Amino acid sequence: xxxxxxxxxxxxxxxxxxxxxxxxxxxxxxxxxxxxxxxxxxxxxxxxxxxxxxxxxxxxxxxxxxxxxxxxxxxxxxxxxxxxxxxxxxxxxxxxxxxxxxxxxxxxxxxxxxxxxxxxxxxxxxxxxxxxxxxxxxxxxxxxxxxxxxxxxxxxxxxxxxx
Amino acid sequence: xxxxxxxxxxxxxxxxxxxxxxxxxxxxxxxxxxxxxxxxxxxxxxxxxxxxxxxxxxxxxxxxxxxxxxxxxxxxxxxxxxxxxxxxxxxxxxxxxxxxxxxxxxxxxxxxxxxxxxxxxxxxxxxxxxxxxxxxxxxxxxxxxxx
Numbered sequence: 001x002x003x004x005x006x007x008x009x010x011x012x013x014x015x016x017x018x019x020x021x022x023x024x025x026x027x028x029x030x031x032x033x034x035x036x037x038x039x040x041x042x043x044x045x046x047x048x049x050x051x052x053x054x055x056x057x058x059x060x061x062x063x064x065x066x067x068x069x070x071x072x073x074x075x076x077x078x079x080x081x082x083x084x085x086x087x088x089x090x091x092x093x094x095x096x097x098x099x100x101x102x103x104x105x106x107x108x109x110x111x112x113x114x115x116x117x118x119x120x121x122x123x124x125x126x127x128x129x130x131x132x133x134x135x136x137x138x139x140x141x142x143x144x145x146x147x148x149x150x151x152x153x154x155x156x157x158x159x160x161x162x163x
Numbered sequence: 164x165x166x167x168x169x170x171x172x173x174x175x176x177x178x179x180x181x182x183x184x185x186x187x188x189x190x191x192x193x194x195x196x197x198x199x200x201x202x203x204x205x206x207x208x209x210x211x212x213x214x215x216x217x218x219x220x221x222x223x224x225x226x227x228x229x230x231x232x233x234x235x236x237x238x239x240x241x242x243x244x245x246x247x248x249x250x251x252x253x254x255x256x257x258x259x260x261x262x263x264x265x266x267x268x269x270x271x272x273x274x275x276x277x278x279x280x281x282x283x284x285x286x287x288x289x290x291x292x293x294x295x296x297x298x299x300x301x302x303x304x305x306x307x308x309x310x
Contacts, residue, residue, distance in 0.1 A: 025309070032305045035197075036204075036298075043205025050234070057230050060222070068218035069209070154201060155194045162190055 008092035020090035027090060034083040038157070040076025042150045044069045045115075052135060052143035062135065066122075100159035107156065111149040118142040170254035179251040192248045199241035200301070206235035207294050214290040225281070228290070262306035269300035 001009075011017055020026050051057045051065045088095055095101040121138060164172070173179050182188045210228035213219045219227050250257055257263040273296035280289035 028305065028309050032302060035305070036301070039201045039204035040208065042201040043203075044209065046202050047205050047209060047231070047234075056234055057227075059226075059230060060219070064219070064221075072208070072212070072218070150201075151198060154197055158190065158194050158197060 005093075005096055008096040011089055011092040012094075014089070016086075017089045017092065020086060027087070030083050030086050034080060034087060037076050037079030037081075037083055038154065041073050041080055042076075042154060044073045044076065045146060045150055048073075049143040049147045052139055054135065062139075095160070098160055098163050100156045100163045104153055104156035104160070107149050107152045111146060111153065114142055114145055114149065118146075167258060170258045173251050174254045176251070178248070179254065182248060182252045189249065189252050192245050192252075196242055196245040196249060199238040199245065202234060203238035203242060204297075204301075206231040206238060207297055211290040211294045214287050257307065260307055260310055262303050262310050266300050266303035266307065269296050269303055273297045273300055 012021070020030065047056070048066055048069050051060075052062055057065050118139070121142075174183075182192070209218070210231060213222065213227040214224065273293050276289075276296060277293035280293060
């Protein structure tokens with residue numbers, strides 16, 4: 001057993017982990033909150049991505065769409081991460097070896113890095129205005145990648161239950 | 164033909180049988196249902212926040228809801244089609260499920276209030292009512308699997 005595996009086993013065996021796992025409805029309730037959090041973060045990020053790709057909200061500039069929706073996405077992230085942590089807590093030992101869970105965490109990290117890279121590039125060289133052909137290729141690439149990554153995250157999240 | 168007979172027919176039809184006997188059919192349709200749900204949720208939440216003056220303060224009332232209308236209807240379409248396919252997997256399993264029946268009623272009420280919302284005077288109320296009904300429909304959807 002590796003150290004991480006032992007830590008996961010210990011986590012699942014704690015009072016809180018056991019309580020969530022053995023309760024009649026607690027796991028389902030937290031799971032529902034988790035899905036709502038994912039809807040808020042993935043949905044708003046998808047809207048931002050689609051705006052960058054010129055699909056919707058083109059009446060507004062990218063910056064005008066980006067600023068408020070990123071705040072909402074962070075709110076969704078807080079709900080998704082805190083409820084996700086509780087779900088992980090109760091099943092850490094099983095999730096440790098679940099390939100869908102591992103890949104989901106990896107995609108979350110890549111999505112975070114992609115978002116970070118986008119903002120870093122955005123602050124230094126995104127042109128102002130909302131003319132569709134001024135959106136640079138790197139921004140379109142980051143938006144398309146983000147859509148793919150979040151699709152993968154949702155698909156893998158559901159796949160955890162099947163593996 | 165009664166509703167129960169219609170459910171029996173759908174379950175034993177080519178569609179119901181293909182989904183039920185397929186290895187990943189149900190899971191794949193479920194994933195499409197969830198993906199559409201994420202986009203749909205955002206197309207409801209963002210106009211609601213706009214009508215409450217939280218975001219896009221420079222845009223006129225109703226403008227954001229109109230801008231996101233195509234995305235909202237498209238994602239709703241995917242959810243309805245995938246939802247019917249999920250139902251066809253085992254209609255009798257859902258027929259007697261109280262949460263499923265409540266969910267259908269909530270969806271009907273949400274679609275009705277949502278499509279009428281443009282005729283309602285107060286923009287805030289008009290946005291809040293369908294959002295609350297859709298949220299309740301989502302929770303009822305989760306309860307289907309618990310009952």
